[in-house]
Amino acid sequence: MSDEARRKAGEEILETLLGGTPQRGGALPDDFLDMTVDHVFGRIWARPGLELQERSMITLAALTVLGRENELRVHLRGALNLGIPKEKILEILIHLAHYGGWPVAVTAMRIAKESFESFDKKQQRS
Amino acid sequence: MSDEARRKAGEEILETLLGGTPQRGGALPDDFLDMTVDHVFGRIWARPGLELQERSMITLAALTVLGRENELRVHLRGALNLGIPKEKILEILIHLAHYGGWPVAVTAMRIAKESFESFDKKQQRS
Amino acid sequence: MSDEARRKAGEEILETLLGGTPQRGGALPDDFLDMTVDHVFGRIWARPGLELQERSMITLAALTVLGRENELRVHLRGALNLGIPKEKILEILIHLAHYGGWPVAVTAMRIAKESFESFDKKQQRS
Amino acid sequence: MSDEARRKAGEEILETLLGGTPQRGGALPDDFLDMTVDHVFGRIWARPGLELQERSMITLAALTVLGRENELRVHLRGALNLGIPKEKILEILIHLAHYGGWPVAVTAMRIAKESFESFDKKQQRS
Amino acid sequence: MSDEARRKAGEEILETLLGGTPQRGGALPDDFLDMTVDHVFGRIWARPGLELQERSMITLAALTVLGRENELRVHLRGALNLGIPKEKILEILIHLAHYGGWPVAVTAMRIAKESFESFDKKQQRS
Amino acid sequence: MSDEARRKAGEEILETLLGGTPQRGGALPDDFLDMTVDHVFGRIWARPGLELQERSMITLAALTVLGRENELRVHLRGALNLGIPKEKILEILIHLAHYGGWPVAVTAMRIAKESFESFDKKQQRS
Numbered sequence: 001m002s003d004e005a006r007r008k009a010g011e012e013i014l015e016t017l018l019g020g021t022p023q024r025g026g027a028l029p030d031d032f033l034d035m036t037v038d039h040v041f042g043r044i045w046a047r048p049g050l051e052l053q054e055r056s057m058i059t060l061a062a063l064t065v066l067g068r069e070n071e072l073r074v075h076l077r078g079a080l081n082l083g084i085p086k087e088k089i090l091e092i093l094i095h096l097a098h099y100g101g102w103p104v105a106v107t108a109m110r111i112a113k114e115s116f117e118s119f120d121k122k123q124q125r126s
Numbered sequence: 127m128s129d130e131a132r133r134k135a136g137e138e139i140l141e142t143l144l145g146g147t148p149q150r151g152g153a154l155p156d157d158f159l160d161m162t163v164d165h166v167f168g169r170i171w172a173r174p175g176l177e178l179q180e181r182s183m184i185t186l187a188a189l190t191v192l193g194r195e196n197e198l199r200v201h202l203r204g205a206l207n208l209g210i211p212k213e214k215i216l217e218i219l220i221h222l223a224h225y226g227g228w229p230v231a232v233t234a235m236r237i238a239k240e241s242f243e244s245f246d247k248k249q250q251r252s
Numbered sequence: 253m254s255d256e257a258r259r260k261a262g263e264e265i266l267e268t269l270l271g272g273t274p275q276r277g278g279a280l281p282d283d284f285l286d287m288t289v290d291h292v293f294g295r296i297w298a299r300p301g302l303e304l305q306e307r308s309m310i311t312l313a314a315l316t317v318l319g320r321e322n323e324l325r326v327h328l329r330g331a332l333n334l335g336i337p338k339e340k341i342l343e344i345l346i347h348l349a350h351y352g353g354w355p356v357a358v359t360a361m362r363i364a365k366e367s368f369e370s371f372d373k374k375q376q377r378s
Numbered sequence: 379m380s381d382e383a384r385r386k387a388g389e390e391i392l393e394t395l396l397g398g399t400p401q402r403g404g405a406l407p408d409d410f411l412d413m414t415v416d417h418v419f420g421r422i423w424a425r426p427g428l429e430l431q432e433r434s435m436i437t438l439a440a441l442t443v444l445g446r447e448n449e450l451r452v453h454l455r456g457a458l459n460l461g462i463p464k465e466k467i468l469e470i471l472i473h474l475a476h477y478g479g480w481p482v483a484v485t486a487m488r489i490a491k492e493s494f495e496s497f498d499k500k501q502q503r504s
Numbered sequence: 505m506s507d508e509a510r511r512k513a514g515e516e517i518l519e520t521l522l523g524g525t526p527q528r529g530g531a532l533p534d535d536f537l538d539m540t541v542d543h544v545f546g547r548i549w550a551r552p553g554l555e556l557q558e559r560s561m562i563t564l565a566a567l568t569v570l571g572r573e574n575e576l577r578v579h580l581r582g583a584l585n586l587g588i589p590k591e592k593i594l595e596i597l598i599h600l601a602h603y604g605g606w607p608v609a610v611t612a613m614r615i616a617k618e619s620f621e622s623f624d625k626k627q628q629r630s
Numbered sequence: 631m632s633d634e635a636r637r638k639a640g641e642e643i644l645e646t647l648l649g650g651t652p653q654r655g656g657a658l659p660d661d662f663l664d665m666t667v668d669h670v671f672g673r674i675w676a677r678p679g680l681e682l683q684e685r686s687m688i689t690l691a692a693l694t695v696l697g698r699e700n701e702l703r704v705h706l707r708g709a710l711n712l713g714i715p716k717e718k719i720l721e722i723l724i725h726l727a728h729y730g731g732w733p734v735a736v737t738a739m740r741i742a743k744e745s746f747e748s749f750d751k752k753q754q755r756s
């Protein structure tokens with residue numbers, strides 16, 4: 001598979017997940033942004049072995065227990081865009097309180113509440 | 127829901143997942159073992175919001191990125207008992223290398239290989 | 253022990269520790285809030301094997317080295333409400349710099365300073 | 379306070395806690411071993427702001443939730459040497475399951491069981 | 505080496521790295537600030553076994569993968585003051601995405617962007 | 631740059647660092663092994679922005695503070711193969727005790743001692 005094919009595959013996933021590809025020239029060095037698009041999204045997320053919703057769920061699980069708050073926000077938006085119901089997202093966080101500890105779950109729930117509200121506002125506008 | 131009902135629900139999940147409930151008198155204090163059965167399995171895993179296979183997958187994700195090797199071994203066995211295909215488990219680990227870093231994925235893959243072999247041996251015997 | 257008895261025990265501990273029980277309908281799903289009150293506080297914190305001040309100290313230790321900043325803020329308030337002297341809290345953080353690394357201790361100290369000031373203001377008002 | 383005074387203070391604490399000071403020429407570079415004795419034990423553990431048992435308990439808490447298994451083993455021995463009852467140590471681990479997650483508590487309980495047995499054997503011999 | 509000599513050595517390193525020593529009476533207890541200056545900077549950073557730039561680079565690496573955002577900000581400033589080029593700092597972060605996971609690298613890149621801008625502004629003013 | 635060129639670049643780095651490329655058919659899924667060779671080594675380690683020794687040092691720093699023991703063993707061997715002196719490796723670990731905590735440094739020092747001995751034996755044989 002060529003880099004161009006991967007880039008395209010990555011951009012399609014990013015469109016579905018986050019509504020577009022981040023622009024070059026931001027905080028991420030261009031090289032790193034490129035490999036995020038073509039490697040992480042175009043080569044990994046595009047693999048057939050897991051449904052997109054499944055990838056989203058395990059990504060949420062990883063980000064929650066590791067306490068990666070910024071990225072969690074991004075992937076909560078992604079999960080909602082993929083149509084994962086809010087109740088299911090909260091159920092994942094309740095479950096994870098027992099594997100990563102209460103504090104990471106509580107923090108994730110606060111972030112989820114904000115993400116849900118912001119998603120709902122955006123839906124109403126469109 | 128009474129504690130007895132939860133205990134029973136927990137024991138059923140543990141039967142499905144791990145083939146039985148750990149015996150009292152081992153390394154875990156009895157009180158803690160009890161609350162593991164009735165709270166973690168009987169109250170959390172038994173909730174209807176997620177399929178058992180989904181709970182297994184997010185548990186694997188959490189244990190992998192946190193590097194909890196002993197528990198990962200237990201829940202890899204659980205995942206296989208639930209019928210999650212080996213290829214799908216490995217796909218989860220490949221995905222997580224990008225969120226928790228290569229080292230946690232590589233370690234989880236080594237443990238997975240051992241778990242797969244031990245599961246296969248047990249299947250052949252029965 | 254019935255769930256009601258645990259709920260009551262949990263609410264009493266929360267009253268002592270934080271001046272009350274968080275209300276339903278906030279960021280935490282009601283189910284999760286309930287199990288936080290009746291399981292974490294009513295079943296765990298209420299156990300006789302450790303003094304409340306000891307539970308507070310080991311909780312601070314865990315939250316500090318894990319870098320769980322939001323929860324640390326909550327439990328610093330709890331520690332002050334239980335009458336643990338500020339000097340003792342800071343001594344814990346100095347100690348932990350050597351087990352969790354300087355950065356987690358420094359961050360905890362900054363949060364402690366804010367918590368101490370906010371606690372003092374509240375005391376003056378009442 | 380001179381370095382010599384700190385070295386002596388550190389060696390006294392190590393004698394109480396672990397029955398002696400590790401010898402130079404082992405895995406730790408001599409310089410690092412020296413600063414462990416005179417700084418960590420002679421300057422930190424020797425400070426008056428916390429009882430030795432309190433320092434031991436928060437150290438156990440930190441090592442448990444961080445999953446530092448080797449050091450946990452050392453400080454479990456230290457806790458027993460200081461006279462902290464086994465039931466109290468296990469109570470700490472039950473508590474921490476809720477802050478660091480079930481897996482770190484379960485692993486610590488397995489290590490504690492081994493430490494308790496090895497401590498008991500040593501007691502019987504002497 | 506006397507404590508005074510270490511204090512002086514630590515202050516010199518801090519002058520080079522951060523343009524001065526933090527004042528007593530802030531968030532850090534005075535005792536802890538003192539041992540940060542004389543032990544961490546005067547005894548460790550002052551050791552001859554590594555160049556200052558090398559110490560800076562491994563410190564950045566540790567802070568990035570551990571997600572210690574406040575301290576990372578401080579040491580990014582330090583790295584720039586030591587003359588480590590921005591491109592090299594970003595290269596370190598791209599590398600570490602593969603060992604600590606994408607999320608810690610992305611967060612560090614956002615902080616680096618802010619640190620670079622703030623450093624450039626300060627340079628222009630002087 | 632084509633995948634083939636990256637594969638070749640990755641294999642060259644792996645030859646220098648570890649004396650060869652791991653064989654397919656081991657614990658790592660072939661796809662993952664391939665992307666480790668062509669992406670992590672061929673695309674990242676092969677970038678010109680850092681010397682190989684610098685990449686090795688920051689990798690050691692990351693693995694040490696994260697407590698990734700298996701991978702640390704691999705990269706300690708890599709560091710020795712690149713000609714980084716043992717004293718310098720130990721100096722890095724002494725430094726990191728203050729950023730990731732004493733326990734991760736002590737564990738890394740024990741692993742380093744074993745790696746050094748195994749490296750020396752291999753040198754004598756050849």
